[in-house]
Amino acid sequence: MKEQVGGNRKRARFQALCQSMRPDLLRFAFWLSRDRALAEDVVQESMIRAWKAQDSLLDEAAAKPWFLTIIRREFARTFERKRFPTVDVDELVAAEDPLLAAAQDQDLAELRAALFKLPLEYREPLVLQVLMGYSTAEIARELDLSNAAALTRLFRARKRLRALCGEDTRLDPEE
Amino acid sequence: MMDCTEVRRALLADPRDITAEMAAHRDTCHDCAQFAQQLLRFEGRLERALRVETPDVPVRHVRPAMGRVFEHRGWLAIAASVLIAVVVAGSLWLAVPGPSLAADVVTHMAGEPEAWQTTDVPVPGSDLSTVLDESHLSLKPDVGVVSYAQSCQFRGHHVPHLVVQTAAGPVTVMVLVHEPVRAATQFDENGYRGVIVPVAGHGSLAVLARGEATDPKMVEEVAARVENSIIWN
Numbered sequence: 001m002k003e004q005v006g007g008n009r010k011r012a013r014f015q016a017l018c019q020s021m022r023p024d025l026l027r028f029a030f031w032l033s034r035d036r037a038l039a040e041d042v043v044q045e046s047m048i049r050a051w052k053a054q055d056s057l058l059d060e061a062a063a064k065p066w067f068l069t070i071i072r073r074e075f076a077r078t079f080e081r082k083r084f085p086t087v088d089v090d091e092l093v094a095a096e097d098p099l100l101a102a103a104q105d106q107d108l109a110e111l112r113a114a115l116f117k118l119p120l121e122y123r124e125p126l127v128l129q130v131l132m133g134y135s136t137a138e139i140a141r142e143l144d145l146s147n148a149a150a151l152t153r154l155f156r157a158r159k160r161l162r163a164l165c166g167e168d169t170r171l172d173p174e175e
Numbered sequence: 176m177m178d179c180t181e182v183r184r185a186l187l188a189d190p191r192d193i194t195a196e197m198a199a200h201r202d203t204c205h206d207c208a209q210f211a212q213q214l215l216r217f218e219g220r221l222e223r224a225l226r227v228e229t230p231d232v233p234v235r236h237v238r239p240a241m242g243r244v245f246e247h248r249g250w251l252a253i254a255a256s257v258l259i260a261v262v263v264a265g266s267l268w269l270a271v272p273g274p275s276l277a278a279d280v281v282t283h284m285a286g287e288p289e290a291w292q293t294t295d296v297p298v299p300g301s302d303l304s305t306v307l308d309e310s311h312l313s314l315k316p317d318v319g320v321v322s323y324a325q326s327c328q329f330r331g332h333h334v335p336h337l338v339v340q341t342a343a344g345p346v347t348v349m350v351l352v353h354e355p356v357r358a359a360t361q362f363d364e365n366g367y368r369g370v371i372v373p374v375a376g377h378g379s380l381a382v383l384a385r386g387e388a389t390d391p392k393m394v395e396e397v398a399a400r401v402e403n404s405i406i407w408n
Contacts, residue, residue, distance in 0.1 A: 020353055023229040023331055061376050111224040131225040133355040154188040171210040173180045
């Protein structure tokens with residue numbers, strides 16, 4: 001009986017944790033995959049894996065990086081399994097257009113479309129930094145890069161994104 | 176001493192991480208100061224662009240799905256229940272841009288105008304404890320007079336919404352455990368002035384007051400005082 005109560009409490013606690021993390025995990029998966037349906041699948045699958053591996057989460061304060069690592073692996077697994085055909089980025093943008101179109105804010109819609117065009121190697125560290133609040137050292141650790149390489153990717157990500165958005169780049173340093 | 180190229184490269188890598196050396200260069204270089212300004216404006220838009228709306232799946236929809244996962248009752252059942260939740264709640268995902276954290280905090284203020292009373296009467300201790308207990312924290316008495324305490328729904332979480340009385344009037348504090356930020360950010364929106372400060376390992380604190388005359392330094396002092404007074408349980 002005591003074991004069941006403990007199990008229920010553990011289950012409820014983990015469920016609450018999943019729910020609190022879900023919005024950020026969905027956003028992260030969306031910007032990785034650039035596909036809403038795929039992002040939902042990846043997050044769903046990741047949560048199941050997370051439940052099975054929950055004993056490896058020793059500190060709830062570290063839950064976000066723990067979940068993100070699971071999502072990144074699940075995303076890689078999904079791509080290995082499905083072997084998606086190469087797609088034209090403009091087609092990808094068009095496919096998500098009704099969703100990306102930011103009501104009353106064309107500027108944001110353009111920025112989102114530009115993010116779609118950014119290669120994954122630049123998009124991912126940028127999302128980790130701006131959306132997930134990761135430091136450069138944390139990004140380097142998650143992506144298995146040196147600090148200098150992580151900084152270079154972040155530098156190139158913003159530089160390319162600004163160019164794609166038609167920003168004034170006259171003061172930008174050369175790559 | 177860093178030169179312009181080094182400063183701008185570092186700013187492009189992280190516009191919010193400005194070292195003392197970078198700041199010293201920026202303060203004496205008009206072009207780099209202009210560049211830093213441009214990047215900060217771009218960064219605000221980028222944050223909003225990335226914060227796409229997500230379906231706000233109610234607990235009652237998620238719980239059966241997760242329950243089935245936990246009980247290992249079969250993958251088809253899991254898929255079906257999650258699919259239902261996604262269909263119900265997912266239709267609005269990404270339909271509108273997500274506002275910035277500061278904008279959400281300010282929007283939340285409009286829903287509780289009664290919180291802004293100037294008073295020296297503290298909220299009953301039991302009410303304050305209930306709100307704080309829910310978020311697993313407590314406050315040292317030196318925080319000052321807390322005249323208002325509510326556990327508010329904010330971005331999918333219950334968060335403590337407190338009002339601390341100061342010599343300059345009431346100041347609102349929201350303890351945003353689920354909203355980590357990298358650096359302190361001041362804001363001035365819709366008649367509210369405030370700051371969002373990072374709290375290592377515990378998300379962030381949003382601290383704001385009403386009125387154009389609000390002194391940003393006063394707000395920062397309250398933020399520091401509250402942060403020092405919080406005991407994380």
